[in-house]
Amino acid sequence: MQVTMTVNGKSYTRDVEPRLLLVDFIRSELALTGTNIGCDTSQCGACTIHLNGKAVKSCTVFAVQAAGAELTTIEGLAGTGLHPMQQAFWDKHGLQCGYCTPGMIMTAVKLVERHGGTLSEEEIRHGLAGNLCRCTGYQNIVKAVQQAATEMGGGD
Amino acid sequence: MGNYMGESIKRREDPRFIQGKGKYVANLHIPNMAHVAILRSPYAHARIRSINTDAAKALDGVIAVYTGQELIDGGVGKLPCGWNVPDIKVPDRWPLMVDRVRHVGDSVVAVVAESPYIAYDALELIEVDYEPLPVVIDARKTTEPGVPLVHDEIPDNISYAWALGNKDETEQAFASAEHVVELELINQRLIPNAMEPRAAVAQWDAYTEEMTLWTTSQNPHPIRLLLSAFTLGIPEQKLRVISPDVGGGFGSKIFHYPEEVIVPWIAREINRPVKWVCSRSESYLTDSHGRDHVTVARLALKKDGTFTGLHVQTWSNQGAYLSTFAPLIPTALYITLLSGLYKIPAIWGEMWGTLTNTVPVDAYRGAGRPEASYLVERLVDIAAQELGMDPVELRRKNFIPADEFPYQTPVAFLYDSGDYHRLFDKALGMFGYDALRESQKAAREQGRLVGIGVAGCIEASGPAPSQVAGALGAAVGFWESAVIRVHPTGKATVLTGSHSHGQGHETTFAQVVADQLGMDINDVEIVHGDTGRVPFGMGTYGSRSGCVGGSALVRAAEKVRAKAIKIAAHQMEAAEEDIVYDRTTGKLHVKGSPAHAKGFAEIAFAAYTAHNLPAGLEPGLEESAFYDPANFTFPNSCHISQVEIDRETGEVHIQHYTAVDDVGNVINPLVVEGQILGGIVQGIGQALTEAAVYDEAGQLLSGSMMDYAVPKAMLFPMFDVDRTVTPSPHNPLGVKGAGEMGTIAATVAIANAVMDALAPLGIRHLEMPLTASKLWHAIQGASGGNGMQATNETPLGGRDEPGDPANWPERQILSD
Ligand code: FES
Ligand code: FES
Numbered sequence: 013m014q015v016t017m018t019v020n021g022k023s024y025t026r027d028v029e030p031r032l033l034l035v036d037f038i039r040s041e042l043a044l045t046g047t048n049i050g051c052d053t054s055q056c057g058a059c060t061i062h063l064n065g066k067a068v069k070s071c072t073v074f075a076v077q078a079a080g081a082e083l084t085t086i087e088g089l090a091g092t093g094l095h096p097m098q099q100a101f102w103d104k105h106g107l108q109c110g111y112c113t114p115g116m117i118m119t120a121v122k123l124v125e126r127h128g129g130t131l132s133e134e135e136i137r138h139g140l141a142g143n144l145c146r147c148t149g150y151q152n153i154v155k156a157v158q159q160a161a162t163e164m165g166g167g168d
Numbered sequence: 169m170g171n172y173m174g175e176s177i178k179r180r181e182d183p184r185f186i187q188g189k190g191k192y193v194a195n196l197h198i199p200n201m202a203h204v205a206i207l208r209s210p211y212a213h214a215r216i217r218s219i220n221t222d223a224a225k226a227l228d229g230v231i232a233v234y235t236g237q238e239l240i241d242g243g244v245g246k247l248p249c250g251w252n253v254p255d256i257k258v259p260d261r262w263p264l265m266v267d268r269v270r271h272v273g274d275s276v277v278a279v280v281a282e283s284p285y286i287a288y289d290a291l292e293l294i295e296v297d298y299e300p301l302p303v304v305i306d307a308r309k310t311t312e313p314g315v316p317l318v319h320d321e322i323p324d325n326i327s328y329a330w331a332l333g334n335k336d337e338t339e340q341a342f343a344s345a346e347h348v349v350e351l352e353l354i355n356q357r358l359i360p361n362a363m364e365p366r367a368a369v370a371q372w373d374a375y376t377e378e379m380t381l382w383t384t385s386q387n388p389h390p391i392r393l394l395l396s397a398f399t400l401g402i403p404e405q406k407l408r409v410i411s412p413d414v415g416g417g418f419g420s421k422i423f424h425y426p427e428e429v430i431v432p433w434i435a436r437e438i439n440r441p442v443k444w445v446c447s448r449s450e451s452y453l454t455d456s457h458g459r460d461h462v463t464v465a466r467l468a469l470k471k472d473g474t475f476t477g478l479h480v481q482t483w484s485n486q487g488a489y490l491s492t493f494a495p496l497i498p499t500a501l502y503i504t505l506l507s508g509l510y511k512i513p514a515i516w517g518e519m520w521g522t523l524t525n526t527v528p529v530d531a532y533r534g535a536g537r538p539e540a541s542y543l544v545e546r547l548v549d550i551a552a553q554e555l556g557m558d559p560v561e562l563r564r565k566n567f568i569p570a571d572e573f574p575y576q577t578p579v580a581f582l583y584d585s586g587d588y589h590r591l592f593d594k595a596l597g598m599f600g601y602d603a604l605r606e607s608q609k610a611a612r613e614q615g616r617l618v619g620i621g622v623a624g625c626i627e628a629s630g631p632a633p634s635q636v637a638g639a640l641g642a643a644v645g646f647w648e649s650a651v652i653r654v655h656p657t658g659k660a661t662v663l664t665g666s667h668s669h670g671q672g673h674e675t676t677f678a679q680v681v682a683d684q685l686g687m688d689i690n691d692v693e694i695v696h697g698d699t700g701r702v703p704f705g706m707g708t709y710g711s712r713s714g715c716v717g718g719s720a721l722v723r724a725a726e727k728v729r730a731k732a733i734k735i736a737a738h739q740m741e742a743a744e745e746d747i748v749y750d751r752t753t754g755k756l757h758v759k760g761s762p763a764h765a766k767g768f769a770e771i772a773f774a775a776y777t778a779h780n781l782p783a784g785l786e787p788g789l790e791e792s793a794f795y796d797p798a799n800f801t802f803p804n805s806c807h808i809s810q811v812e813i814d815r816e817t818g819e820v821h822i823q824h825y826t827a828v829d830d831v832g833n834v835i836n837p838l839v840v841e842g843q844i845l846g847g848i849v850q851g852i853g854q855a856l857t858e859a860a861v862y863d864e865a866g867q868l869l870s871g872s873m874m875d876y877a878v879p880k881a882m883l884f885p886m887f888d889v890d891r892t893v894t895p896s897p898h899n900p901l902g903v904k905g906a907g908e909m910g911t912i913a914a915t916v917a918i919a920n921a922v923m924d925a926l927a928p929l930g931i932r933h934l935e936m937p938l939t940a941s942k943l944w945h946a947i948q949g950a951s952g953g954n955g956m957q958a959t960n961e962t963p964l965g966g967r968d969e970p971g972d973p974a975n976w977p978e979r980q981i982l983s984d
Contacts, residue, residue, distance in 0.1 A: 029285070045195035046188015048415070050363045051448035055873035058363060086188035098186040102178060105842050109670030110185025111363040111415030117186060137882040144873070146363050146416050147670050149849035149910075150881040152842060 015079040019044070020088025028075045035059045037075035038085060046086040046114050050144070057143030060115035061085050067122035069142070086114035089121065096163040097121050097156070106156035108147035116143050120157045129165040133158070170686040170752040172679035173901075176838035177689070179675040181668075184413075191412040193367040193382045198441035201369075202231055204431055205287035206444070207277040207294050208453060209269035212305070212525040212866020213316065214298035216267050216276070223293040224279060229286035231438055233294070234278045234430075236264030242437065244429050248398045249490040250390075253499055253641040256328040259319040259523065261489040263399065263426040263433075269298070270318055270488035271525050272866055273453025275426050280434050280442060303525040303866040307485035308462045310522040318488055318523040325523045327486060330499040333506075334578050337514035341477025345468035349551045354935045355539045357460035357485065357860040358853075359870070360532050361878050362669075364415020365446040366425065366455065370432035374439050378406045380700075381432050385411045386421045386669055387707020390644060391428060392699050394492075399429040408700040414669035418850070419531035420455045421669060422709050423492040452871045457860055458532020460485035461498065461539050467547045468514075473557055475566045477514040480506055480543065486521045487528035494530045495521055500580075500640040501536030501628065501710075507577035508544040509588045509624045509804060510566040515578045525866045531709060533850055534627075534911045541625040545916040546923075546933065549622075553927065558605075559622050559920070560596065564589065567624075574897075581628060583802045584904075585894040586830060588624065594892055595806035595828035604810055604824065612928055617813040617947070618823075619925025623917035625807070628800040629905020630715030647796035648712070649705040650720035652681060652728050654789040656776035658769025659691040665705010666717030667697045671843070671907065673713060676835045680718050680901070684725035686754030686768060703792065711905025714835060715801050715896065722900040723793035731789060732756060732771045738782040739766065739774065801896040801904035805829040807848070807917035813925050818944030820856055820922055826888045827913065832896045832904035840906045844889055847910020853879040854911075855918035859937050877937075926950070 016025040019042060026041050038044050038061070047070060050058035059071045062084040089095045097117050100106065107113040123139040124131065131139070136157045137150070145153060184190060221233040240262065247261045264275050277294050281287035302316040309315055310325035318325055342348065369382040379402050385391050388409040396404040414421060427444050435442040446454065461482050468477035484498035503517035548566075552559040568575045570587040577583065596602075604620060611618040631637060634645035649665035662681050666673060674694045682689040695701050708717070729749050736756040737744040746759045757765035771789075774780060778787035810824040827844060834840045857877035861869040870876040895902030915936070922938045923931070929950035934942060 031285070039195075040197075043197065044188070045192075046190070048190075048192070048364070049194070049445075050365070051873045053448065053872045053874045055878075056363065056448075086186075090187070094183075094186065101186050102182045105179065105838050107182060107185055108672070108842060108846060109362070109364065109416040110182070110190045110413065111192065113185050113190075114188045133886070134882070137880075137884075140881040144363065144878050144880065146361055146418070146850070146878065147846045148842060149845035149847070149887070150884060151845045151887060154881065154886075 013076050015076055017078050017081050017083060019083045020085060030074065030076055032075045033071055034073040034075045034078050035070040038070060044085050044087050048111055048114060050111065055144065057119060058112050058115040060118040060143065062118060062122065067119045086118060089117065095121065097160040100156040100160035104152045104156040104159060106148060106153040112143060112145040116140065116145065116153060119143050120160065124157065124161045124164050129161045131161055169688055169754050170683055172683040172689055173835060175679065175836065177675055177679060177836055179672045179839070181672060181674045192364055192415055193369055193384050193412060194445045196369045196382055196443070198369070198371060201441040201443050202280050202282060202438065203284040203287050204278055204280050204434060204442055204444040205284065205291055206275050206427065207291045208450065209272060209274040209276055211269060211298050211300050212272050212303040213301040214269050215301060216269065217297040217299055219277060220295040221277060224290040227286065227290050227293060229282040230290045231280045231282065233290065234434065236262050236266040236276065239264050239430070239433060240266065242433060243401050244433055245399045245401065247424055247426065248394060249494065250492045250643045251494065251496040251641045252643060253328050253330050253495050256495060257322045259322060259489050263429040271527050272868055273450070273527060274488065278430050278434065280438060284445070305524050305526060305862045305864065305866055307460065307483040307522045307524060310524060318525060322523060326520050327490060327523055328495055328521045329519065331518035332503045332579050333516040334514050335516045338477045338479055338516035341468045341514040342466065342479065345476060346471045347469045347555065349467045349469070349547055349554060351547055351550060351933060352464050353543060353546060353933065355459045355461040355463065355542055356936055357529065358458045358532055358858050359452055359860050359876055360418045360420035360455055360458060362416035362418055362420055365448055365451045366421065366427065367445040368427050368431040369441065369443045370435035371441045372436040372439060378408065379432050379436065380408045380410065381428065382410045382412060383428050384414050384421050386414065386417045386667055386709055388667065388697055388699050389665060389704045390707060391424055394424045395428065399424070400432060410700065411667060411697040417669040418533040419458065419535055419709060423456050423530055449872050452868060452876065453527060456491045456530035457487065457527050458529060459539060460529050463543055465543050465547055467551055469551055473555055473562045473565050475510055475512045478506055478512050480517040482519040484519050484521050485524055485526065485529055487524060487526045489528050491528035491530035494528060495641060497531050497536040502540050504579045504581050505537050505540035505626060505628060506544060506579055508541065508626055509563070509568060511568050513578065517579060526862060533847065534908045537627050537908065538851070538912045538915055541623070541912050542916045542919070545623045545625065545920060549920045549923065550932065560592065560601065563622070563624050564592065582799060584799055584896050584898055586802060586804050587892065587894050588804060591804060591806050591828055591830055591892050592624065594890065595808055595826055598828065598888055598890060599808045599824060599826040601808065617815060617925040619811050619921040619923065621809050621917045621919065621921025621924055623807045623913045623920060625805050625913040627711070627803045627905060627909055627912050629711035629803055629908065630797055630801045631710040631712055632800055633798060634796050644706070645796070646706055647794050648716040648720040649703045649792065649794050650717070650724040651703060651790065651792040652724045654728060654772045656773050658772040660687065661693050661695060662721065663702040664694060664696045664717050664721065665702060665707065666713040667708045669708065671708065671713060672839045676839055677718065677721060679835055680721045681725060684722055684751065685728060686751040711907040714901065714903040715899050715905055716795060716797050718835065718901050718903060719797065719899045720793050720795035723795050724791045727791035727793065728789060731791065732768065734782055734785055735771050735774055736766055739780060798898040801832060801899065803829060803831045803904040803906065803909050805909050805913040807913040809917045809921045811918065811921040811925055813922065813943055815947060818940035818947060820938060820943065822885055822918070825885060827910065828890050828892060829909045830892045830894055831906040831909060833893060833902040835903065841889055843906045844910040845887060847908060848887055848914040849879055849884060851911040851914025852918050854915045855936055855938060857937050857939065
């Protein structure tokens with residue numbers, strides 16, 4: 013089947029099998045390997061991207077379901093330089109092996125956008141329930157999200 | 169310039185990770201690459217009657233299908249065990265099994281196809297005729313009459329037995345004990361769950377007959393050695409093993425796995441690049457698991473609380489085969505740590521390494537040391553309860569005093585340094601121990617289940633003096649290598665045999681070298697994880713990178729400085745002894761005249777032009793070192809937690825958590841704190857949520873992330889983390905290992921808190937994980953609730969009581 017979608021502001025058209033997972037499409041067809049795969053049961057969140065403005069686990073979506081959609085992956089999050097969330101993960105040592113990090117950052121960006129700059133530690137910890145990290149113990153991730161939230165401000 | 173030691177420098181590797189540019193093996197794409205999938209046994213134990221791969225081979229897009237026999241005919245060898253204790257029986261393990269499978273997930277057939285999707289389709293078309301056999305799962309049942317043998321040639325399913333300590337003194341200590349605490353406990357099986365699943369990519373160059381293997385390994389050189397000498401047979405000089413960015417390991421990526429043989433073998437066979445990526449579900453069935461001990465332990469005391477003896481018997485479940493370092497974990501990394509932080513004059517520890525129809529068990533973060541800490545610290549808590557003492561006071565009474573280091577335990581180790589009273593003072597102060605004990609009393613009066621748990625733990629990190637390791641069974645040495653290659657412009661490329669899979673070596677090792685040579689840190693590049701670029705090195709595990717790898721860097725830097733001084737002395741017409749190498753500025757001058765200094769870059773350039781060098785001095789400025797540590801280092805920790813258990817749901821809420829660790833000097837406090845924080849969460853995972861659960865047929869019930877509870881962010885409060893420092897006296901940096909301490913201490917700090925919370929209900933001990941459902945049942949049972957009983961079988965169900973020393977089995981004594 014032919015699908016067309018916009019990824020990081022660029023339009024792509026590809027012939028794909030209907031069963032091809034969106035995450036495999038992104039990684040293999042578009043060679044955007046910043047989106048990682050950490051599980052096969054939709055638990056880990058390593059594959060999180062933005063699909064039409066929402067944080068979505070791209071392993072739970074078929075590529076064909078994303079036809080016509082606007083996607084952002086970790087590679088396209090910042091334009092130039094670093095997004096405040098990326099900067100905060102760096103500043104606060106919110107990563108070690110880095111494998112969960114792109115998914116964490118993509119989830120956290122939407123979490124802050126939803127809650128604005130005032131979100132509480134508890135809201136952050138609950139908001140990250142769909143993203144597993146085996147290295148950091150989460151504490152510095154929470155601090156990173158707090159820093160970015162202050163910086164990003166806003167909210168609905 | 170210089171002065172980088174002890175600085176919280178932000179990691180230089182992070183920009184690539186936060187921008188999605190991590191170089192993980194699964195991200196590698198090579199044109200014309202084919203994809204491998206492995207058919208795995210659905211049975212825990214079965215004979216393979218026949219395998220029919222015709223339909224799979226006929227599928228469009230399938231390139232080839234291989235069985236175990238074809239691999240053997242093609243020259244692959246058995247996977248070796250790299251740790252051989254006396255009289256060990258090592259079962260055969262092939263990359264693909266041939267006539268029998270011994271655990272669910274055992275590998276049977278390999279398919280290579282044009283895409284991973286096609287390779288998985290082909291697996292469905294393979295017919296294997298299995299004849300299921302009876303299984304044994306539980307370590308404590310392996311020797312019972314009528315239990316099947318996992319390997320026909322290994323009687324009683326016992327691969328080896330091991331013991332250490334002073335047996336006679338221990339017998340006497342129990343004979344004259346005024347009080348004895350006895351505890352049977354289980355240290356449950358865990359699954360490491362590094363977030364990056366294992367992967368391998370291989371490329372064969374048919375012209376040069378060179379193989380390159382990219383693999384998710386913590387130690388690429390030992391993997392190359394094993395591939396070359398045992399499993400694949402490609403000579404070491406023709407084989408390059410690269411571990412690029414590795415997404416966590418926690419031990420599970422130390423070992424030599426079947427796929428590391430299968431993938432390059434196929435790449436050569438079909439003369440195409442080949443990739444294999446493990447799915448998470450497969451990784452549950454194939455990554456080596458951790459822990460899995462059943463133990464009976466007894467502590468002898470005087471009435472005043474003085475420890476006089478400890479006796480430990482452990483049945484260690486090794487799984488269906490011996491993974492690469494499996495026998496090391498429950499022997500030299502476990503029984504050797506039974507002295508904890510304490511003076512215990514008599515210790516006798518013995519263990520049996522048993523084979524079962526389960527995934528092989530090997531090192532998992534902490535590896536043997538958490539098992540030792542858990543049992544010692546549970547015993548001490550129960551002893552305090554039985555003697556009516558405060559658990560802190562009982563610990564303090566038995567601490568090895570600060571002025572008795574180095575301290576020789578009865579179980580082989582010579583502790584290097586420590587000050588356990590100071591450690592506890594700091595932790596108790598930060599935690600507010602006395603005040604929280606007071607408020608606990610008030611909470612208890614209201615019927616609330618509030619508990620405080622203290623843990624004082626020891627670790628042996630930075631393995632190891634190679635000679636000692638050899639005597640204990642190691643088939644390899646445990647030194648580390650370093651090369652400092654100073655370029656003519658005064659910048660440096662540094663090669664280390666150590667390997668980061670999240671620890672941040674590119675930053676911390678650059679700190680060490682820049683500090684040693686007085687360089688700008690941005691002029692130092694760290695290279696690791698590539699046998700084609702780095703001299704043979706041992707890799708990263710056992711919290712050894714700083715103490716062993718970092719020390720190797722210091723030794724190489726010392727040689728660079730010595731040569732630079734020679735050149736400077738010659739050019740400034742002074743005696744070498746009169747040259748001052750100022751490490752804060754990176755300049756060299758003659759004593760007394762700092763104004764006339766030569767910069768490090770100037771000296772480096774002179775070394776390469778070689779126009780004006782001292783007679784007989786070789787040109788160039790590149791030095792290497794192989795550092796073999798004089799001893800392990802012995803980090804220690806005090807972790808204290810407060811929990812409250814919800815009576816209605818059994819849920820544990822962690823209210824306060826304080827961690828004070830003595831990891832000696834630190835290179836980068838930010839990185840060390842990160843290691844401790846991550847370790848704490850993994851340790852709490854064992855205490856509260858994680859367990860590998862097998863059913864009676866040997867099916868892994870917790871075989872996916874849906875069923876195996878890797879802890880999530882909302883389980884935890886903010887941890888209060890700090891350090892005390894007693895430098896290790898025997899390595900040049902004074903550092904001790906920091907990678908595992910958090911995991912070792914946290915499990916029992918939380919378990920002790922939960923048991924303290926339940927103490928008013930008369931519950932003495934429950935096995936981990938202390939899940940809400942287990943606690944709810946225990947609370948109901950204890951308070952007469954609905955009459956349901958806590959499920960907490962005794963580990964030895966049916967076995968003879970080990971209590972009487974006359975019944976202790978004879979085992980080889982390695983040391984007195
Ligand atoms: S890979 Fe998508 S949730 Fe784990
Ligand atoms: S940084 Fe390794 S899994 Fe999160």
